[in-house]
Amino acid sequence: MSSKKKIEKKIQTLKHAKSTVQDWISNNETIVFTNGCFDILHLGHLDYLSKAKDLGSKLIVGVNSSNSVRKLKGPSRPINSTKSRSTLLAGFECIDLIVVFNEETPLNLINELKPDILVKGGDYTIETTVGAKEVINCGGNVKIIPFLEGYSTSKIVTKIQSFSKT
Numbered sequence: 381m382s383s384k385k386k387i388e389k390k391i392q393t394l395k396h397a398k399s400t401v402q403d404w405i406s407n408n409e410t411i412v413f414t415n416g417c418f419d420i421l422h423l424g425h426l427d428y429l430s431k432a433k434d435l436g437s438k439l440i441v442g443v444n445s446s447n448s449v450r451k452l453k454g455p456s457r458p459i460n461s462t463k464s465r466s467t468l469l470a471g472f473e474c475i476d477l478i479v480v481f482n483e484e485t486p487l488n489l490i491n492e493l494k495p496d497i498l499v500k501g502g503d504y505t506i507e508t509t510v511g512a513k514e515v516i517n518c519g520g521n522v523k524i525i526p527f528l529e530g531y532s533t534s535k536i537v538t539k540i541q542s543f544s545k546t
Contacts, residue, residue, distance in 0.1 A: 387467060387470045387471050388467070388470070390470040390475065390476065390477055390478050391466050391467065391470050391478045391479075391480070392477060392478070392479060393479070394479055394481075394488075394489065394492060394493075397440070397477055397479045397493060398492060398493065400477060401440070401477075401493050401494075404437075404438050409436070409437045409438045410435075410436035410437045410438070410496050410497065411436060411437075411438050411440065411493070411494075411495045411496050411497070412432055412433065412435050412436035412438065412439045412440065412495060412496065412497045412498075412499055413439075413440045413441075413442065413486075413489070413490060413493060413495035413497070413498050413499065413511075414428075414429070414432050414439070414440075414441055414442070414498070414499040414500065415441065415442030415443070415444070415481075415486040415489070416441075416442075416443070416444065416501075417443075417444045417448075417449045417452070417453065417457075417458060417465070417533070418441075418443060418465050418468075418469055419449065419453075419457060419458040419459050419460055419465065419533050420459055420460065420533045420536050420537070421465075421468055421469070422531045422532075422533065422536060423528060423531050424527055424528040424530075424531025424532065425531075426472065426474075427528040427531075428501055428525055428527070428528070429441070429469075429472060429474050429475060430474045431525050432474075432499040432523075432525060433474035433475070435497050435499065435523055436496060436497055438476045438477070439474055439475050439476050439477070440476065440477045440478075440479065440493060440495065441469055441475050441477070441478050441479075442478075442479050442480075442481050442486040442489045442490075443462065443465055443466045443469065443478055443479070443480050443481070444480075444481065445462050445480050445481060445482045446458055446461060446462045447482055448481065448482055448483060448484055451484050452484060457537075459537065462480055466478045466480055479493075485510040485511075486510060486511060487510050487511050487514070490510070490511035490514055490515060491511070491514055494515075494518055494520075495515060495520060496520045496521070497515075497520060497521050497522070497523060498511055498512060498515040498520065498521070498522045498523070499522075499523050499524075499525060500522075500523075500524055500525070501524070501525060501526075501527055502524060502525065502526040502527040503527070504524055505524065506522045506524065509522055509524075
């Protein structure tokens with residue numbers, strides 16, 4: 381299979397993802413889930429995602445659709461399309477599966493996929509993590525991974541905008 385096909389195969393609908401996850405469960409894989417907009421990829425994202433993968437054997441990333449990002453971040457975002465963001469992420473070796481979601485939160489994905497471990501970045505707590513209660517109630521764990529200092533999509537956008545003003 382070509383590299384491009386391998387990347388494209390990682391991006392699945394929720395229905396297909398549920399089947400993939402069932403196969404993983406039957407093989408005793410430990411399933412890790414995280415989510416985000418991932419609008420402009422940077423070193424902080426790779427650091428975070430690779431650390432998330434290290435917590436289990438399979439990493440699922442829920443990616444906010446463009447409509448969802450606009451609801452969360454405003455009309456000027458996202459910078460990159462859903463297809464661009466999800467395809468770039470699928471190229472990361474540490475990611476096994478990508479599922480795009482339209483809602484403002486990934487709660488439906490979490491409830492449907494039932495990961496063993498739910499991961500969020502350092503600006504969250506277990507109490508503020510959507511789906512934490514549900515994962516814990518199913519016997520799973522929630523982990524908070526500290527951010528790599530100095531990396532932020534918002535900071536990159538601000539920096540680019542400051543260049544355009546000069």
